[in-house]
Amino acid sequence: MTGDERIPRARGLSTWTTRRWLRVGVAVSLTVLALLGVTGAWILGRTASISDSLVDVKSPALTTSIRLESALLNQETGIRGYGLTGTPDFLKPYRQGLADQKTYTATLSELLQGDRAGLRDLRAVQDAVETWQDRFARPIAASPAGAPSALATERAAEGKTAFDKVRASMATQQDGLRSGRVRARADLASTMKVRNWLFSAIAVLIAVLAGVVFDALRRGITSPLERLGADARAVADGDFARPITPTGPADLRQLSGEIDSMRQRLVRELEFSEEARLRLDEQSTELQRSNAELEQFAYVASHDLQEPLRKVSSFTQLLQRRYGGQLDDRADQYIDFAVDGANRMQTLINDLLEFSRVGRVHHAHQSVDLNAVMKRSLSALSVGIEEAGAVITRDELPTLVADPTQMGMLWQNLIGNAVKFRRPQEAPKIHVSAEQDGGLWKFTVTDNGIGIAPEYAEKVFVIFQRLHTKDAYHGSGIGLAMCRKIVEFHGGTIFVDPEYTGGTRITFTLAGEPSETGLPSAAPEEERPAVPPTP
Template sequence: MSQQLPHGVGPEGADEPAAPAAADPPRRRTRAGMPWTTRRALNVSVAVATVLLLVLGGSGVWVHARAADAAVRLVERSSPALIAAGSLENALINQETGIRGYGLTGRREFLQPYHDGLSQEKAAAGRLRALLGHDGPGAQDLARVLDRTEAWQKQVARPVAAAPSGSPVRLAAQRAGAGLRTFDAVRAALGAQQRHLEHERAQARAELHDVGALQNGIFSGLAAVGFVLLVLAVIGLRRAVTDPLGKLSADVRAVARGDFRRPVQGSGPADLRALASDIDGMRQRLVDELAFSDETRAQLDAQATELQRSNNELEQFAYVASHDLQEPLRKVASFCQLLERRNAAQLDDRAQQYIAFAVDGANRMQALINDLLAFSRVGRVHAEHTDVDLEALLGQVLESLSIAIEESAATVTHDPLPTVPGDTTQLGMLLQNLLSNALKFRSPDKPPTVHLSAHRTDGYWQFSVDDNGIGIDPSYSEKIFVIFQRLHTRESYPGTGIGLALCKKVVEYHGGTIGVDHDHAPGTRITFTLADHAPVIPAPTTTEPALQGEATAS
């Protein structure tokens, strides 16, 4: 519908002139006198806030890194190292207990704590090496403990454990003093290691506590600065932006409701005033554009009506011309056949051959006209899409092709076929043309084998018709779907050259695509897709019901 302009507003020649535009404010100033625009105010505010937040944020990141480092040292090094050192001490005490018991009794079961302690010592020492590394005070403490343990093992433990059982071990009594001194050295090394590890853990805890307090202070500062910046931003935005924008929005809404005489005036920062001036200029241009748009729309409507009328006339002409051609052709064929029957005795072989040529030409012309009518009806004569059972439809097609299948000794197989939305008649023509082509263009030295496959993919059904026939040159993969394009002479393979063009039109009408798969060999594979949902069908033209009725009558 054409939008009506209010009285007093319109293109040149209207009753009243449009309201004058608000004067543009000066936009160029020296740097010393540069006005505070919204952009400038926001840039300064963002810069100040960014500097403050970067300083506090950087401090927070540094403190967080220190806290994380202290926590890692406490959780992943100091505490596990203390636990492993305790396990090492227990392992050595178990060894000393087992050696002393075996030395006093000479019974082998007293050596079990010693052997268990050896395994525990190895595991605990491995954990300590992994935690403390190979350098530093912790590694030196561990090395000292292991060296003194090795001395005790060498002087006392191994010789006593190797002594025969059955009675108190004399060697244990002989080396009791040396064993006491060497194991006291082991205990001293273990004690020093425990003290150093506990001191390291205490340092990590203290550092973690200090860093946590500092971190809380920085985060509190960040929250305070953020709150202050938020309050200042709200106040500044309301005074510099929100209130002027509210007035500007009211003027713009009035224009949007159709009050084109209302000028759009701005206040506040310089850029908002400039924006108001630009909008007011756009308001004035909109008045002119609306008038021009109404005129253009009227012209387009008239052209569309004329184009529709012309299309209807062309369709009617094409159908009537095709329909009127069929009656003379039927008469030619009928009278030629009548002439042949009545005068068969007087006609020689050449005359009968001429009559056969005439009848064949008339029949081929009539077939061509029928194919042209079928081709023109696809996409023009519309029917509601219904659910089409392709399995049942294929059965009907095979029944109509039964003579051709029997004469060619063909084998036709197919996958389970789906139910798709579409036009039953058109889909039947699609299957019949594809299968009849597969039977027609067969290899001369073997019976045809045809297979129709189907599988679903991404909202479409993918179909393919495979045969073992003569195949198609890849250079003609597009040409074969053009109407009247033939790759062979009519004497070699009869036909009108419309079949595959009709197939393409049917497939595209159903929202799919069709083509040739040249990876299939030998023979030909025609692939096509059909949408698993009903495509949008344009409304039929006014002449189509009449044409459809005439086509049925013919």
Template structure:
């Protein structure tokens, strides 16, 4: 008994050897997403850092330095206006001072929130405001509030004090701006470094993404497409006839299992092929024996139709001559023996003729064409017209179709079926025979029904056996080959024949034939005997 090979893949050591393609893909996707998440976080952090430093520089450091310079410019304008008014006593020289006071207030309102988070800048601003307040309290406000004559005198008296106070204010302003410039330069440096870091981060991200893409492609090639390609190549070679080629699986566990299943299938196919070759060899030997038997059967048929018929005709002729010449001249026993010889010779001749006709079915009569069964039935009725007239049989039939088959064999079929229906009639009633036809899908169903003596249930299969007789030759003549002939003709045309067990009284022989392309509509008409 042939058995299939084991389909389990070979066991490899190691945890990863049991991983399937789905598990490898899941792990690969998870690792790739993790790497991309880390890279995305780094890129986002680099962008956020660059944006933060840029905002610090643009929104705080540079505006703080600008506003500090505006404060200085406003104080210088105040000092210029006070000095001009103190020297000339002309009120119009106070216009720069008035404008400077307004500009100072506006610049300080902008500067204070910009340096609020920087302790050193806040300290510088506080010192600047303190020194500016001292100078304004001691010099600027008194001089600007005095009359032109008093302003000149007051300015002259406080020249040294004013110079000392404003110089201290200048130093404080210079120190403040220097600190702000340092912070702006530091922020600028931080921005350059952040931009450089951001650029390198994105370069690394691009390189890592390219590397991940290469690794994914290589992993798919090595783990999936490569093993599948090799498996497909091996399978195609096996499909082309190289059944001895072994299929070895590589890659993930499921692909190895698939390869093992294909290898098992290859082994089973190889076993089946070996068995088929042996069966074909045996079949060829049987075909040769059958061909030899057919040849011998043809030789026998030739001998039966020629060599046996001639001496049989001679025996039959001379026994008939003996019966005609000496009939009644000899004793009763002699006449009985002569009658036995004549009857035996005639029966042997009929038996040989029926055997020849049975052997020719499918061998000599094999001319398939479109056959009108209606015409064949009419021909069979013509051949049986004398018997039909003598028995008073009434034969009706449905409209019969056109089928594809051998007209000689199908004619023999109708002849035997109708002849049996008339022959095995009941002595109590006139024979009534009906031929029905109906189509189901691609098959025609026929039935020859009679009201004769019927067939016992135990003999419904035996009647199709060659030389199977249910009655003696004295009761019903014949060789017992008619229904066997019908069975051979129907099966040769691809149909089936049987005795309908549900028909009473009488017998119904039902058989099928494949349908041709078209068939006439069923209708019933009566054929007069």
């Protein structure tokens, strides 16, 4: 076979999958084992057949032949004694011999079925016995008892010759049976020798076959899988530059190729992720710088705005006190507008500063008893609660890891809103409940106030969003926005329950541990450099 002829065959074998290799290997192994099993069964059957023939036919036939000879000798002895003496007792062994002859002859006929030579010898014995009995035994046995038989004396020589033929035929038969037994023993010995050699060869062949199968599995499956596993572990440990070497059958090589494709994709994804991370780091750095500038701007702006607002408020109030009543009503109204606007702007700036400080200045997470925080909040709101005649009830509140200042701001805004947005001529009734829901705590603040329409359920949490005019309800529109910021800073959510129609029910959750996103990104306000007020 030329090299060009071997290449297509090699390529054909290289396309075989693990399943095909296993099927071919199993088929070949089963074929070899079947052939070995058939050969072993044949040799075992041959050994058993020879052994059975020797034990059940050859040896019993020789023994029966010897017994048949003994029965014939008993007949000859009994007839000869009866013929010489006429004593009836001599006929007993003769008659017993006849019965034994019949039995042994039938046994031999059965044992020698299929043995032509043995049956031929048996017929020769039967013919010789029949001749002796016809010419000598039966006539003498029929002679009257009490006196010697003249026929015995007359046919003595003939009887001896006839019985000698019986002896000769018996000897021939027994020699044939002995020869057959000897041949059977020799055949059994040689067959057992072949059997032993065959089973030894079968054992060696099975061991070789097992070794071949084991080596084939090791080379074709185990080693490629071990190499694939080693490469995969190396990639999993971070060596993404290590290629996956395809080895073994076609399907294992395909699997190696797919894993290598996945590795290459991971490499591309990691490169992209690294680039994205670098961009995010740059953006984060820029964002931190921008936040620091915005915080500095808010800090400076708050101080710079406070001073002119105080001046505007102070001078307009002085103008009101000095010239009140001296000007017309429209001038007094303008002065009132200016004083009110300055005060509201000052309140708005203070609220905006408090909103910006949530999660930035107040971030001292610690174990906080919300019952104690609630008591302090109610004490701070005691004047408004007393004026409104509000009735406040609450469940037992838990102890959580949170910022105590922010928790106080949360309760003050929620309770303060429930007291402020009450129905006219109706005392506020407020209930605070708490229940654990998995890893979170669920709180509700329920009141009997004016309520919030479903279409405004999200709008109320947006900063500076007001649903009423400042003449109806005072405030800056920051309270609920600050509540959402505090709750989300502590890993929870807050929303208005749209199914409650008897007032307003605000539900929020708090985590037992602080949120990772709640960490401040800038220095606390105490560490910032003081900015002198504008003169």
